[in-house]
Amino acid sequence: MDEKITIDLLWELLIKHQNETFYTMKRLPFTYYVKGGEIFVDRRSKSITKATFSQALEKIKNDPEHITGPKSLCVFGAPYIWAILKTFQIV
Numbered sequence: 001m002d003e004k005i006t007i008d009l010l011w012e013l014l015i016k017h018q019n020e021t022f023y024t025m026k027r028l029p030f031t032y033y034v035k036g037g038e039i040f041v042d043r044r045s046k047s048i049t050k051a052t053f054s055q056a057l058e059k060i061k062n063d064p065e066h067i068t069g070p071k072s073l074c075v076f077g078a079p080y081i082w083a084i085l086k087t088f089q090i091v
Contacts, residue, residue, distance in 0.1 A: 005090055007054040013088055014039060014053075022087055024079045025070060032080070041080050048077035056081050060091060067091070 011034075018033045032039045038047035056075050060067045067073060070082035085091045 007050065007057060010053060010057065011050055022083045024083045030080060044077065048080060052076055053081060
């Protein structure tokens with residue numbers, strides 16, 4: 001993982017790429033939009049917060065060899081977070 005990535009840089013990427021199509025590991029397509037400190041995924045009814053993305057980034061930074069997929073993130077919305085981080089080549 002790029003150690004220089006911060007939650008603020010990641011959030012800028014999220015804003016820049018909203019409404020683009022991403023794919024989960026199961027190849028399920030999804031899009032999202034950003035509203036304030038949350039993203040809203042078209043496949044979910046609840047939002048994923050900036051704090052949740054921050055948690056995921058910290059877990060990856062602190063233990064990169066054990067974070068190998070969405071389940072190992074252990075955060076809400078992990079399949080979507082993982083898909084986005086994978087697309088941005090953060091994981």
